[in-house]
Amino acid sequence: MSGEDKERVCVTGAGGYIASWLVKYLLLKGYMVHGTVRDPCDEKNAHLKKLEGASENLQLFKTDLLDYEALCAAMAGCTGVFHVACPVPVGKVQLIEPAVVGTKNVLNSCVKAKVKRVVVVSSIGAVMLNPNWPKGQVMDEECWSDEEFCKATENYYCLAKTIAEIQALEYAKRGELDIVTVCPSIVIGPMLQPTINTSSLLLLGFLKDRTEPLEDEDRPLVDVRDVVDAILLIYEKPEAKGRYICTSFTIRMQALAEKIKSMYPNYDYSKSFTKVDEELRLSSGKLQNLGWKYRPLEESIRDSVKNYEEAGILHKE
Numbered sequence: 001m002s003g004e005d006k007e008r009v010c011v012t013g014a015g016g017y018i019a020s021w022l023v024k025y026l027l028l029k030g031y032m033v034h035g036t037v038r039d040p041c042d043e044k045n046a047h048l049k050k051l052e053g054a055s056e057n058l059q060l061f062k063t064d065l066l067d068y069e070a071l072c073a074a075m076a077g078c079t080g081v082f083h084v085a086c087p088v089p090v091g092k093v094q095l096i097e098p099a100v101v102g103t104k105n106v107l108n109s110c111v112k113a114k115v116k117r118v119v120v121v122s123s124i125g126a127v128m129l130n131p132n133w134p135k136g137q138v139m140d141e142e143c144w145s146d147e148e149f150c151k152a153t154e155n156y157y158c159l160a161k162t163i164a165e166i167q168a169l170e171y172a173k174r175g176e177l178d179i180v181t182v183c184p185s186i187v188i189g190p191m192l193q194p195t196i197n198t199s200s201l202l203l204l205g206f207l208k209d210r211t212e213p214l215e216d217e218d219r220p221l222v223d224v225r226d227v228v229d230a231i232l233l234i235y236e237k238p239e240a241k242g243r244y245i246c247t248s249f250t251i252r253m254q255a256l257a258e259k260i261k262s263m264y265p266n267y268d269y270s271k272s273f274t275k276v277d278e279e280l281r282l283s284s285g286k287l288q289n290l291g292w293k294y295r296p297l298e299e300s301i302r303d304s305v306k307n308y309e310e311a312g313i314l315h316k317e
């Protein structure tokens with residue numbers, strides 16, 4: 001198939017953790033990919049140009065989420081858009097502008113380019129912060145984080161993701177765009193990009209010396225490659241509608257530490273945990289009904305550790 005005949009799609013924030021895997025899989029599937037990055041010449045995006053098929057089928061566009069005109073240039077000619085870009089901060093950082101105004105700019109540029117389907121990457125952060133959800137009841141796509149609760153607890157990331165996802169689904173309700181959202185839980189697994197993203201710090205934190213006690217909370221996890229499978233499934237299945245929770249395992253922090261320790265006994269592990277009573281129950285049933293499958297947790301841990309060792313982030317014991 002010549003370049004002109006291939007389906008053209010755009011990925012925002014192409015150099016990020018999830019987006020890099022998405023670009024890789026799209027290229028392998030034969031799509032022509034437009035990737036938006038803030039700086040195409042920055043070394044942190046160099047890995048994209050080395051992906052299989054990138055030299056012929058990947059075009060990078062210098063674009064900030066707050067620059068509507070630049071976004072329009074990146075979307076032009078695309079039938080599909082994957083809106084992945086959003087700052088993922090450590091701690092209580094205000095990010096309403098890039099998340100909410102950025103999403104609005106992306107969606108308006110999709111309307112202008114007459115894009116056929118948009119997949120917006122939201123987060124479990126737009127699902128879980130809901131103090132009114134009945135205790136013990138499994139959280140599904142009906143559950144939304146409570147904006148007032150997010151503000152009161154200064155959880156600006158969850159607030160921004162909630163407002164951005166509601167806003168995205170309103171475009172779909174108004175019939176302006178065919179939009180589907182996906183809400184991944186904490187994403188783990190090997191990195192393609194050279195800089196360490198926020199969620200990869202979770203596993204790394206277990207493998208490096210940690211002196212402060214860790215809360216023994218339930219944490220929902222999913223492998224980055226399974227997230228990308230979900231995004232592609234949602235994009236390619238016309239019957240996909242609304243939002244999809246994407247999570248594989250919920251595990252207590254201490255149990256996760258013990259699992260990693262049983263696989264890699266020589267690293268220096270988190271030693272103390274404080275007890276937390278709350279239980280987290282989340283379901284990806286809707287996504288599984290669409291045909292989504294996920295890999296075993298041990299595989300994600302094994303591939304992550306191998307990746308950290310090869311990248312020199314962890315030193316083989």
Ligand SMILES: NC(=O)c1ccc[n+]([C@@H]2O[C@H](COP(=O)([O-])OP(=O)(O)OC[C@H]3O[C@@H](n4cnc5c(N)ncnc54)[C@H](OP(=O)(O)O)[C@@H]3O)[C@@H](O)[C@H]2O)c1
Nearest residue numbers: 013016017018038064065085086087098123186187197199
């Ligand atoms: N990782 C997780 O555990 C997780 C879980 C649920 C949902 N998500 C969602 O998944 C998406 C990707 O997350 P990730 O983990 O892959 O994070 P990441 O590696 O930090 O990637 C975030 C990307 O967003 C871009 N970005 C941030 N602000 C921007 C702006 N103003 N204009 C243009 N680009 C901007 C970044 O570009 P620069 O490199 O230029 O900064 C980067 O490419 C986000 O929407 C996040 O909310 C992630």
